[in-house]
Amino acid sequence: MAYLELQGLHRHFGDVKALDGVDVQLEQGEFLSLLGPSGCGKTTALRLVAGFDRPDAGSIVVDGKDVTNTSPSKRDMGMVFQAYSLFPNMTATQNVEFGLRVRGGHRADRHKRVGELLELIGLGHAGDRYPHQLSGGMQQRVALARALAIEPRVLLLDEPLSALDAKVRLQLREEIRRIQLELGITTLYVTHDQEEALSISDHVAVMYSGRIEQMGSPAEMYSAPATPFVAEFIGTMNRLEATVVDGGSGAVEHRGVTLTVNAARDRQRGDRVLVLVRPETVELSPANGDGGPNTLVGEVITQTFLGPVTRLKIVGGAADLIADVPTAKAATLPVGTRVTATLPAQGARLLELTDEPLPEIPEEPGPAGR
Amino acid sequence: MKPRRFMAPSAFVWLLLGGAYFFIPLLATLLFSLKSIQTGKCCTLSAYGWVIHNGDFWHTIKLSFLLALETIVISLVLFVPTIYLVHLKVPRLRPVIAFLALIPFVVPPIVMVVGLLDFYRGSPTWFYDQPWGFLVAAYVILAFPYMFFSLDAGFRAIDVHTLTEASQSLGASWLTTLFKVILPNIRVAALAGSFLALAIVMGEFTIANLAQFHTFPIFLQYVNETQAYRPAALTLLSFGITWAAMLGLLFVGRGRGARPTLLAGGR
Numbered sequence: 113m114a115y116l117e118l119q120g121l122h123r124h125f126g127d128v129k130a131l132d133g134v135d136v137q138l139e140q141g142e143f144l145s146l147l148g149p150s151g152c153g154k155t156t157a158l159r160l161v162a163g164f165d166r167p168d169a170g171s172i173v174v175d176g177k178d179v180t181n182t183s184p185s186k187r188d189m190g191m192v193f194q195a196y197s198l199f200p201n202m203t204a205t206q207n208v209e210f211g212l213r214v215r216g217g218h219r220a221d222r223h224k225r226v227g228e229l230l231e232l233i234g235l236g237h238a239g240d241r242y243p244h245q246l247s248g249g250m251q252q253r254v255a256l257a258r259a260l261a262i263e264p265r266v267l268l269l270d271e272p273l274s275a276l277d278a279k280v281r282l283q284l285r286e287e288i289r290r291i292q293l294e295l296g297i298t299t300l301y302v303t304h305d306q307e308e309a310l311s312i313s314d315h316v317a318v319m320y321s322g323r324i325e326q327m328g329s330p331a332e333m334y335s336a337p338a339t340p341f342v343a344e345f346i347g348t349m350n351r352l353e354a355t356v357v358d359g360g361s362g363a364v365e366h367r368g369v370t371l372t373v374n375a376a377r378d379r380q381r382g383d384r385v386l387v388l389v390r391p392e393t394v395e396l397s398p399a400n401g402d403g404g405p406n407t408l409v410g411e412v413i414t415q416t417f418l419g420p421v422t423r424l425k426i427v428g429g430a431a432d433l434i435a436d437v438p439t440a441k442a443a444t445l446p447v448g449t450r451v452t453a454t455l456p457a458q459g460a461r462l463l464e465l466t467d468e469p470l471p472e473i474p475e476e477p478g479p480a481g482r
Numbered sequence: 483m484k485p486r487r488f489m490a491p492s493a494f495v496w497l498l499l500g501g502a503y504f505f506i507p508l509l510a511t512l513l514f515s516l517k518s519i520q521t522g523k524c525c526t527l528s529a530y531g532w533v534i535h536n537g538d539f540w541h542t543i544k545l546s547f548l549l550a551l552e553t554i555v556i557s558l559v560l561f562v563p564t565i566y567l568v569h570l571k572v573p574r575l576r577p578v579i580a581f582l583a584l585i586p587f588v589v590p591p592i593v594m595v596v597g598l599l600d601f602y603r604g605s606p607t608w609f610y611d612q613p614w615g616f617l618v619a620a621y622v623i624l625a626f627p628y629m630f631f632s633l634d635a636g637f638r639a640i641d642v643h644t645l646t647e648a649s650q651s652l653g654a655s656w657l658t659t660l661f662k663v664i665l666p667n668i669r670v671a672a673l674a675g676s677f678l679a680l681a682i683v684m685g686e687f688t689i690a691n692l693a694q695f696h697t698f699p700i701f702l703q704y705v706n707e708t709q710a711y712r713p714a715a716l717t718l719l720s721f722g723i724t725w726a727a728m729l730g731l732l733f734v735g736r737g738r739g740a741r742p743t744l745l746a747g748g749r
Contacts, residue, residue, distance in 0.1 A: 164647050164650075184650040184651055185651075187651075201669075255648075258648075258652065
């Protein structure tokens with residue numbers, strides 16, 4: 113039996129299905145990120161685990177004990193919130209000590225523990241400061257120490273980095289992972305930032321419309337998306353609607369151009385499929401005639417500098433693609449150049465194409481949104 | 483090095499005018515209170531001596547002060563948890579309560595006291611005949627808008643939801659959360675409401691007079707009708723005592739260096 117189990121969680125707010133049957137199993141000491149766009153139900157799931165809300169159906173089991181109806185104060189869940197949540201009337205030390213004081217125990221032991229935790233988060237020197245005397249990153253570190261002080265059974269983090277600037281966010285997410293591994297604490301992390309989720313998690317669960325679309329290791333999620341939504345949400349993906357023309361050779365037809373995709377082998381002729389191609393696997397060269405096998409010809413219409421690579425958008429004929437090419441090479445393919453884009457037969461993924469429209473990803477609200 | 487900041491001449495003029503508006507009446511009252519009853523000329527402290535040695539003065543001001551304290555305590559006990567729960571659980575009730583809080587402004591005290599006397603007729607004598615009962619009940623109603631709007635502003639300045647949830651996730655009960663987390667962070671708002679309640683009770687005349695309770699404003703009015711210079715001395719002394727009481731409340735309620743109403747989520 114897993115250490116943390118969410119079993120068939122449902123939660124409705126009026127007519128809105130916030131959670132529509134969420135199942136999660138997490139072993140002790142593992143780090144799971146719930147990843148998804150705004151309104152997908154990830155924070156609702158976390159609040160149910162914390163006990164701030166109750167599910168309409170389903171249960172939450174921690175270490176074999178059903179805690180679905182246990183009050184939040186008795187769940188032993190440490191939580192770090194999206195908004196700065198330190199108690200403004202207490203110093204950093206008092207904030208970290210709060211949970212320990214509520215539980216009682218010897219003062220000397222409490223002080224020792226608080227000191228250790230402040231050192232762990234690198235704020236041993238700032239214990240006497242009030243929250244308004246700390247930066248945003250420092251406040252979230254203290255909030256993390258406060259959550260860890262009670263030695264929680266599960267650590268819950270609700271977009272704790274979203275209010276911080278990019279540099280601090282990067283630094284703090286590495287610290288969170290370091291501390292989590294050091295303490296071996298089971299962690300549930302909510303974020304809408306896929307890079308954040310992929311970089312620090314053992315497992316990632318992508319949520320959409322109150323359901324988990326796919327759960328797996330970060331590498332699996334990136335390389336083998338199971339649904340069009342996951343493909344779109346994790347990284348950038350070219351999605352080509354196509355029809356299988358020859359299941360033996362893996363040939364598919366996309367806007368009148370025949371492409372070979374290994375993953376299409378053994379498919380029935382006439383099957384409608386979605387060919388998924390990562391931008392970094394597309395090879396570009398200046399156009400020369402109609403190109404060759406597995407190519408699409410189009411014109412570079414935009415270039416976006418991303419540092420070591422530059423992202424090119426290619427449109428024209430059957431092509432509507434994004435390609436990431438080394439920045440030095442991109443300089444040889446300025447906007448307006450006709451290029452041949454070669455698609456990889458091996459690396460492309462294939463998904464069944466249904467009649468449902470492909471999902472749109474809504475924009476994320478500001479950091480303090482509830 | 484910071485550049486020195488000078489006050490603009492126009493600001494200085496307005497400050498002077500504002501100060502004059504407040505201090506000239508006080509100065510006039512002081513000069514009037516120093517006049518001799520026999521000669522009508524300045525300066526003698528006999529009016530102050532009379533006030534200080536007057537038993538009714540001490541009795542009524544003590545009564546009014548204790549009534550104010552009782553009003554403050556009852557108001558805080560009633561309104562703090564109520565407004566906390568409204569902000570936390572039923573925010574849609576807030577406009578309703580805000581509307582109710584305006585009623586004491588709209589209903590004249592004379593109408594209110596007649597209604598209250600009628601409403602409470604038949605209640606136990608320990609309540610109806612005592613200032614600690616009937617009068618405080620009326621004063622809590624009078625203080626309601628001041629307490630509500632002060633506390634409401636305090637609760638709006640903090641992130642009630644996040645602070646409560648953070649406290650609960652750390653194992654705190656509702657009471658611990660209220661006393662250790664919420665109250666210290668709305669302390670300034672609670673103090674502001676308390677000051678206003680104190681000022682109202684110390685000066686309330688209509689209800690006490692019609693309900694026939696002998697509070698400080700009734701004594702002041704009686705002296706004003708029957709004496710010449712002594713009411714001025716009485717006014718200044720009561721003014722000083724009320725301000726001292728406010729400072730006392732401020733001292734009791736002050737914190738230790740935190741910024742109590744700072745937004746939890748804001749910087």
